[in-house]
Amino acid sequence: MPLTDETDQTDRTRRFAALSTRLTGFDTVDLAATGLVEAYLTVAAGELGAELLGRLLRETPDPAKAPADGEREPDGDADASDDELRSASRALTYLWYTGSWPGRPSRPLSPRSYAEALVWKAAGLTAPAARPGGYGSWAEGSGR
């Protein structure tokens, strides 16, 4: 593989990891530890298309300015593009937190996606059936 491609790929992965960190609140070390950064980059490219993913990697809208559903402002072209980015950001955040792409039925992409879903880590827990804490561990308050 030519060096430039590899550099591009690495750079794209790095930008994807940085984007994922902004969206999830987990740092790049935590995300790398899941072993899923490359896999999710591939999923995102497949689900969003190269063009939208490229825009997302370049210009993530500021989440702090994102209106919640039901608080929308009047639409315009700029808004439509923003909406597209916002919806892509949400889907990607959901992927990291649950291991599945939004939409029903919700199925984790792989056993690893299931076990590494950030929703459990956010609460200091582990996914059911993934890494049990041992007899009586349910008496304790938080994750190991």
Next chain:
Amino acid sequence: MTRYDVIVVGAGVAGSLVAHRLGKHGRRVLVLEAGAGDAGARDPAADPLAAFLRATARTPHPAAPWPVMTDLAGTDATPGYRAAGHLRQDGPLPYASGYVRANGGTGNVWTGLAPRMLPEDFDTETFGYGRRWPLTYDDLEPHYRAAEEHLGVAADVEEQRAHLGLRFPEGHVFPMRPLPAARLDRVFAERLDGRRVKDPVALGEVELKVVGTPHARNGVPDPRYDGGRGYVPRGRDGRPDPHSRCVGNASCIPHCPSYAKYTPLKTQGRWSASVALRDRCVVSRVLVDGAGRATGVEYRGYDGAVSVAHADVVVLAAHAVENARLLLLSGLAGRSGQVGRNLMDHPVLLTWGLLPEGERAGPYRGPGSVSGFEGFRAGPARRLRAPFRVEFGTWGWVWAKGPVDTDVWHLIAERGLSGAELRRTLGDRLQRQFTLQFEMEQGADPANRVTLHPTERDALGLPLPLVTYDLDEHVKEGMAAARAVSDQIFALLGAQDHTDYAPAAAWPGRFEHRGRTYGYRGAGHAAGTHVMGDSAAGSVVDSWQRCWDHPRSVRGRLRQHAVGGHLQPDADHGRPRAAQRRAHRGGTGLPRPPVVRRRPSPRTRRPFHGHGSVPRPSE
């Protein structure tokens, strides 16, 4: 071979136990199971997580369908639900529980709680409702003990005596010591033990006391068991495994990867060589001779091919709905007019919320419920409202709202959170979530019934079951009392109540009562449909589960009761399972063997806990 001593229809809890007992006595037994033999949990090569994910994804086969939670949806119309799957319905309210047609049956996906019924449950006619059992607690007590040994039950005998008024033989202990209380149980005990709450329906007060529930899951063996001989837990396929323990997978529904929870597959692992299982065989008719004695069954393969097998005795152990359907298909046991009637469940009122800021419920770390409040099960209040158990739900809001993915989506899409704020809010919310599960006793009502659908057929051409179901005033008043109790508990805890029976689509079981809206799920504790009694005129089977009309031949499975009580020795209010274990009474028409002592439900779906919408299993 097509000739057997006994044919058992259904390889669930009751069928597996009956076959086990008969096989031990050398009988040639054929067990016919409608579902697939491999429940997705037995591949020795499978790693625990893969097995769990496969069990989670298990779906019915078109030739042997069963009700799944997606079959039932709420609507804004009247009636407020739509039932479009295997189990059709036409009653005012939905029967909200499912069941599984797979080897091991619904017992694969039960929660694993094994409380006994109370002595007074056997005669609710005293309280003015239901039907008296042709049995008493004391008649059943030795069989409870035998069942607790076979399943491997962990509980504290003193606690059961003191807080439930249950009678045990002097010196008796359970096979295993009680499981450690969950963190949530300790929070409740600290805040609520000794506090009194008002029951506005029965106009009384009840003192709250956190009590551990008996569990059919492995804990620490009690060396005092069986006169000091102790107990050896059983693990995968029922093999003795002294070190088998519940390790807190928190995935009991649908699958326990550590094999600490009892399932019928453990019983099957202990079958003698004279017991044969044939799966993917849908029994379509029980055959009888001119004298009304059962001679065998007709069954169909998934390709529609029809076969016949013969036996001296036929045991029906195919679940309350399918047993009734099979009797009706066969035109049998019709003299009393009671076949299919008296369908019961434990309708469950759920309330859910968040512990106060800074408090942790410790969810998703062990069994789905470890302890409960038992103070609403007994006494004269039953005259005015259904009695109920209160289970503490330790898997967040999964039964009420679905898997945690729904929380994630709510915070991302509806509240627009992301980054550090999302992480913090989600973590905090999950850690504080808990559910109260009020499991109502439902008395025998002939109007709640299973019939054959007049026009709709399954893939094999057999009429689908049709259920007509409702909740009577007694149960609705029980729910009203439960909601009032819940409100007081939330206030005492300083907890935020998030209970909301909306959207309509997610709550097929929804009704208005005295100006307040209630939503319920089904506990998966089907019972009734071949009611037990003292005479052929008013019941389908006798107290040995022998069919009056077909003596020494067709028997209903051991889960039928002439109940009024919580017919559930096994579940929440005592679920039906322990009653099934009356297999130990040998409802088989064979010489009754002596009861020999001492040998011998993430992505957590709980479909059979009737999770209607939950993006489910029955106890």
